[in-house]
Amino acid sequence: MSAAPAAEVLAGPPTRGPGSENFPVASWLLASALRRPVLAFYHFVRAADDIADHPELPPEEKLARLARLEAALDDPAASLPLARALHESGAGTAEARRMLSAFRQDATQRRYASWAALEDYCARSAAPVGRLLLRLHGETDPEALAGAESLAAALQILNHLQDLGPDRAALDRVYLPQDWMALAGGEDAFFTDAAARAPVLLTALDRVEAMLDRAARLPRRLESRRLALESAVTLHLARRLLARLRAADPLAGRVALSRADMAAALLAALRLGAPRLGAPRLGTDDAALVRARVKRARSSFARGMAATHGPARRALYAVYAFCRAVDDIADGTMPEADKRAGLAEWRGKLERPDCPLSRELAWARDAFALPLAECHAMIDGMEADAGPSRRIADRAALDLYCRQVAGSVGALAVRIFGAPEAEAYGLALGHAFQLVNVLRDIDEDALRERVYLPLSDLAVAGIPPDATAAALVADPRLPGVAAALAERAEAAFAEADARMPPGRARELKPARLMLLGYHALLRRMRAQGFAPPRRRPRLGRAEKLAVALQALRP
Numbered sequence: 001m002s003a004a005p006a007a008e009v010l011a012g013p014p015t016r017g018p019g020s021e022n023f024p025v026a027s028w029l030l031a032s033a034l035r036r037p038v039l040a041f042y043h044f045v046r047a048a049d050d051i052a053d054h055p056e057l058p059p060e061e062k063l064a065r066l067a068r069l070e071a072a073l074d075d076p077a078a079s080l081p082l083a084r085a086l087h088e089s090g091a092g093t094a095e096a097r098r099m100l101s102a103f104r105q106d107a108t109q110r111r112y113a114s115w116a117a118l119e120d121y122c123a124r125s126a127a128p129v130g131r132l133l134l135r136l137h138g139e140t141d142p143e144a145l146a147g148a149e150s151l152a153a154a155l156q157i158l159n160h161l162q163d164l165g166p167d168r169a170a171l172d173r174v175y176l177p178q179d180w181m182a183l184a185g186g187e188d189a190f191f192t193d194a195a196a197r198a199p200v201l202l203t204a205l206d207r208v209e210a211m212l213d214r215a216a217r218l219p220r221r222l223e224s225r226r227l228a229l230e231s232a233v234t235l236h237l238a239r240r241l242l243a244r245l246r247a248a249d250p251l252a253g254r255v256a257l258s259r260a261d262m263a264a265a266l267l268a269a270l271r272l273g274a275p276r277l278g279a280p281r282l283g284t285d286d287a288a289l290v291r292a293r294v295k296r297a298r299s300s301f302a303r304g305m306a307a308t309h310g311p312a313r314r315a316l317y318a319v320y321a322f323c324r325a326v327d328d329i330a331d332g333t334m335p336e337a338d339k340r341a342g343l344a345e346w347r348g349k350l351e352r353p354d355c356p357l358s359r360e361l362a363w364a365r366d367a368f369a370l371p372l373a374e375c376h377a378m379i380d381g382m383e384a385d386a387g388p389s390r391r392i393a394d395r396a397a398l399d400l401y402c403r404q405v406a407g408s409v410g411a412l413a414v415r416i417f418g419a420p421e422a423e424a425y426g427l428a429l430g431h432a433f434q435l436v437n438v439l440r441d442i443d444e445d446a447l448r449e450r451v452y453l454p455l456s457d458l459a460v461a462g463i464p465p466d467a468t469a470a471a472l473v474a475d476p477r478l479p480g481v482a483a484a485l486a487e488r489a490e491a492a493f494a495e496a497d498a499r500m501p502p503g504r505a506r507e508l509k510p511a512r513l514m515l516l517g518y519h520a521l522l523r524r525m526r527a528q529g530f531a532p533p534r535r536r537p538r539l540g541r542a543e544k545l546a547v548a549l550q551a552l553r554p
Contacts, residue, residue, distance in 0.1 A: 006080055006081065006082075008065070008068065009047075009065050009068045009069060009072075009080060010047050010050070010051070010065075010082075011047075011050045011051045011054040011057060011065065012050070012054075014043070014046055014047065014050060015046075015050050015053075016046060018039065018042055022155070022158070022159060022162075022237070022241065022256075022257060023155055023234050023237055023238070024230055024233055024234055024237075025038070025039075025042050026038040026039045026042060027230060027233075029226050029229045029230040029233065030226050030227065030230060031226055034136050034137065036089060037089035037090065037091045037092060037136060038132075038133070038136065040082075040085040040086045040088070040089040040092065041086060041089070041091070041092035041095065041096060041132060043082055043085065044069075044082045044083065044085075044086045044092070044096050045096055045099050045103075047069070047082055048066060048069055048096075048099065048100055048103045049103060049106075051065045051066055051069070051103065051107075052066070052103040052104070052106035052107050053106065053171060055170050055171060059107050059108050062107035063104060063107050063108070066100055066103055066104050066107065068080075069082075069083070069100065070097065070100050073086070073093050073096060073097055073100075091132065091135070091136055092132055095128035095129070095131060095132040096128075098124055098128045099124060099125060099128050099129075101124050102121055102124035102125035103125070105121060105124075106125075106173070110171070110172050110173045110174070111173075111174055111178055112174075112175055112176070112177045112178065113177060113178055113179065114177050114178075114179055114335075114337075114338075115177050115180070115207070115334070115335075115338050117177065118157070118160075118175060118176075118177055119153065121175075122152070122153040122156045122157065123149070123153070125156060126152035126153055126155060126156035127148075127149040127152045127153060128152075129152055130145075130148030130149055130151060130152040131145065131148065131149070133148065133227060134148055134222075134227075137222070137223070137224040137226075137227045138223070138224075139222055139223060139224065139227070141221050141222075141223075143217065143221050144218060144221035144222055146214070146354070147214065147215040147216075147217060147218035147221060148215070148218060148231075150211045150212075150214040150215040151211070151212065151215035151218060151231070151234065151235065151238070153211055154208050154211035154212050154215065154238055155234070155238055157175075157204070157207075157208050157211075158208055158238060158241050158242065158245070160175035160176065161176070161201065161204060161205070161208075161245055161250060162241070162245065162250050162255055162256070163250075164176065164191075164250055164251055165191075165250065165251050168191065174187065176190075176200075176204065179335045180200055180203075180204065180333075180334055180335065181197075181200065182335075183199075183200055183333050183334070183335070184196040184197045184199075184200050184333075191251065194249055194251070194252065197249075197251070198249070199332075199333035200333045200334075201245070201249070201250075202246065202333070203332035203333045203334045204334075205242055205245055205246055206328055206332060207334075208242060209242060210325075210355070212235065212238055212239060212242065213289070213355040213356050213357065214354060214355045215235060216235065216285070216286070216289055216355070216356050217285065217286075217356075218231050218235070219231045219232040219235070219269075220285070229269050229270070232268070232269035233262075233265045233266055233268075233269045234265075236264070236265035236268045236269060237257060237261060237262065237265045240257060240261050240264070240265065241255075241256075241257055244256075244257070285356075286356035286359050286360050286363075287314050287317070287360060289356040290317050290318055290321045290356055290357060290360045291314075291317055293321050293324075293357075294317045294320055294321055294324075297320075297324055305317065305320065305510070307509060307510040307513050308416075308417070308510050311367055311368075312368075312416050312417065312418070314360070314363075314364070315363075315364035315367060315368055315370075315416045316413065316416055316510075317360070318357070318360035318361045318363065318364040319361065319364060319370075319409065319412050319413070319416070321357050321360065321361075322346075322357060322358075322361045322375065322378070323378055323405075323409060325346070325357055326343060326346055326378060326379055326382045327382060327405075329342040329343055329346070329382065329386075330343070330382040330383075330385040330386050331385070331448065336386055336387055336388060339386040340383065340386055343379055343382055343383050343386065346358075346379060347376065347379055350362075350372060350375050350376070361375070364416070368415050368416050369415060369420070370412050370415055370416070371411070371412075374408040374409075374411050374412050375408070375412075377403070377404045377407075377408040378404065378405060378408045378409070380404050381401055381404030381405035381408075382405070384401065384404070385450070388449060389449040389450065389469070390445075390448075390449070390450035390451070390452070391450075391451055391455055391465070392451070392452050392453070392454050392455065393454065393455055393456065394454050394455065394456040394457075395454050395456065395457070397454065398438075398452065398454050399431070401434070401452070402430065402431045402434040402435065403427065403430070403431070405434060406430035406431065406433050406434035406437070407426070407427045407430040407431060407434075408430070409426075409430055410423075410425075410426030410427050410428075410429045410430030410431075410433075410511075411423050411426045411427060411430070412426075413426055413510075413511060414426035414508065414511065417507050417508055417510060417511060418507045419501060419504045419507045419508055421501055421504075422499075422500070422501045422504055422508060424499045425496060425499040425500050425501065425508070425511070426511070428492060428495045428496035428499050429496045429511060429514075429515055431492045431495075431496075432489055432492035432493045432495075432496050432515070432518065432519075433514070433518050435485060435486075435488060435489035435492055436489055436518050436521055436522050436525075438452040438453070438485065439482055439485060439486055439489065439522070439525055439530070440521065440525065440536060440537060442473055442478075442482065442530070442534060443473060443532075443534055445469070446469040446470055446472070446473040447469075448469075449468070449469045450469060451469050451472050451473065453472075453478070453481050453482065453485060457481050457484065457485070458472065458478070458481055461477045461478075461480055461481050462477060463475045463477050463478065463481070473532075474532065476531075478530070479529060479530035479531045482530035483526070483529075483530055486522060486525065486526050486530075489522055490522065490526075493515065493518075493519050493522070496515060497515075500512075516550050517539065517544070520539055520543060521537045521539065524537040524539075525537050
């Protein structure tokens with residue numbers, strides 16, 4: 001079998017070359033002696049990929065040709081030039097065999113049932129590339145290996161999302177899991193309805209971003225400066241493509257990187273310097289990534305966080321980024337099982353940090369003696385939101401939810417502000433903030449089939465508790481229930497003011513700034529009422545300035 005002519009094995013000329021891939025392949029950044037084995041490996045697996053992706057070969061013929069390729073891997077004297085070059089390079093046969101298992105799957109499998117099935121495919125179709133590069137460079141650090149595998153999987157899924165349209169049109173193959181597309185109304189709806197698929201795609205990109213975060217320290221874990229530079233360039237390009245896919249629908253037109261992107265990535269990597277293992281600033285890099293993530297979010301807490309400095313601001317960013325990460329999981333358009341798995345993964349990260357966000361949170365916990373229980377309380381609240389719908393039974397259940405998702409933040413924040421004895425103040429503040437969030441987000445929450453106004457209060461108003469969220473928030477009696485909850489929110493702000501510890505106004509100024517801003521939003525909502533159409537309240541520049549000046553008063 002290994003002596004089969006190339007025409008009986010290959011599917012034709014290569015469809016791509018090293019220079020036409022999205023990401024660097026054996027670039028000049030690598031040592032010339034190592035580019036040869038990398039290219040030999042690339043050409044072999046490219047030929048296998050072209051067989052699996054050939055639009056005209058039947059599955060049985062694809063499998064037969066892939067079997068001939070694998071037989072050539074077992075024969076150092078194989079006559080097939082691609083296999084002979086791979087053998088002569090002295091590396092890559094084990095990784096190529098692993099990838100062949102994925103290409104055989106491509107020959108017969110056209111759909112993926114779940115994200116776990118997609119990750120299993122990536123572990124065979126992409127991760128071997130990262131492992132080979134590390135092995136060729138003598139890299140043995142376990143964190144580097146984990147980072148390389150995470151990066152490879154992220155690149156693979158980015159390619160899948162970029163090529164959703166061409167893959168389906170030419171090969172009737174869709175890598176995005178079926179249970180994810182079901183949330184858009186099924187595969188046909190996903191591909192025809194841009195509005196229905198948009199939240200699914202954005203959530204998938206959130207998953208990819210988490211993979212890139214886990215790979216963020218890869219360049220700094222590598223002994224080889226050249227490989228570190230190449231990995232830094234690849235990470236930069238991956239984030240640029242991620243941003244492009246967030247901004248543009250890949251089914252509406254080709255979303256791709258350019259030569260300018262490659263140049264920018266190279267310059268960014270050279271500025272970074274890709275320090276060797278043991279270099280300082282590992283924590284600083286984590287902090288920079290978290291800081292950028294927080295600023296991109298444009299949080300309503302931004303003014304309060306900006307009022308802090310140094311380690312306190314860094315810690316607040318870490319807490320906010322953690323809260324945002326788990327909230328994005330609970331709010332994401334993905335199957336409930338994947339949400340719960342993601343939240344369970346975060347519980348593990350609290351014990352074993354493995355990404356910039358979790359490492360920064362661990363740093364903040366150590367630096368400011370933050371209780372781990374409060375982080376778990378936040379995840380408890382997100383797990384309650386992870387189902388297909390959400391209702392709050394009564395006021396006690398709403399109080400518990402507020403304690404979990406906002407009281408936890410208040411309890412952490414007062415410690416970061418240097419006033420741990422102000423925990424009661426932080427809890428009361430969190431309660432007030434969350435009630436404002438409930439009132440502000442009535443319609444947005446209803447789109448996710450969530451209603452946080454207590455069912456007991458709705459029942460007293462005569463609103464049927466078993467109605468859909470859309471029906472509940474459209475009921476003409478709901479504004480009265482919301483107005484009553486707004487009165488409770490006013491009382492919560494008064495309680496928070498009463499619980500301010502004497503003599504701690506200076507330390508708690510950032511919290512007071514957030515209190516005044518949120519209280520202003522509540523007053524705006526009460527003034528405009530809660531009848532549809534409910535306008536999302538925002539403070540103008542003059543109001544923000546007034547809040548800032550008021551916060552400066554003793």
